Amino acid sequence: MGKILVGVIAPLGDSGKPSAIRKMPTDRTLRVTHTGFDADSQADLKNHGGREKAVHHYPFDHYRGWREEIGNSPELNHPGGFGENLSTTGLTELDVAVGDVFRLGTATLQVSQGRQPCWxxxxxxxxxxxAARVQMSGRTGWYYRVLEEGEVSPDxxxxxxxxxxxEWTVHRVWRAFYVDRHDRDALAALAALATLSEGWRQLAARRAEPAPFN
Incomplete structure (x- = not known):
């Protein structure tokens, strides 16, 4: 299927701030719980992790495009550059919809929202x-909630x-939030989309409100 990756908290670059964005492939069976893989870490639990962002998936299909755009960074020579837990080919934001349910080992995952890149x-x-390039490109990846916990082997x-x-592909949801920002009908539909994460439904509801009349 691709690779399963996990990371530990370590200083990040020149900033020295703690981060677990550096993910490495695992060679052992892991348990995935409602908050993610048991061997994985997040340094910023306010903005990362949690039940609606338990597992991050980033398509390896995008890596070639990023090499063409920013040059051959060493972080683009192997999966894990974007902090992803799952790396595959053949699935992108155009193919995957919010609400899609996947079996992975004995666990069951459901797509909950797209990824919001950070600094x-x-x-x-x-x-x-x-981060801005990733956001504006639509090549953001997506998150899963864990419906059923289970064991996941490397293969x-x-x-x-x-x-x-x-109908609500990750790409379409991204367009509604970041491209067609004034399409209030689409935003209202997202606010009512039960398979979308609660945080994104609330954001859609706020953006769907009519502009104040001055």
């Missing part, structure tokens, strides 16, 4: 606007088993 990508790649297959809301 740590700037430090990781030594590119001042890397476990990722198998999609349900698509309750196939």
């Amino acid at each position: 740590k990508l700037n430090a990781r790649f030594e590119v001042d606007d890397m 476990a297959m990722l198998e999609r088993i349900d698509r309750p809301t196939p």
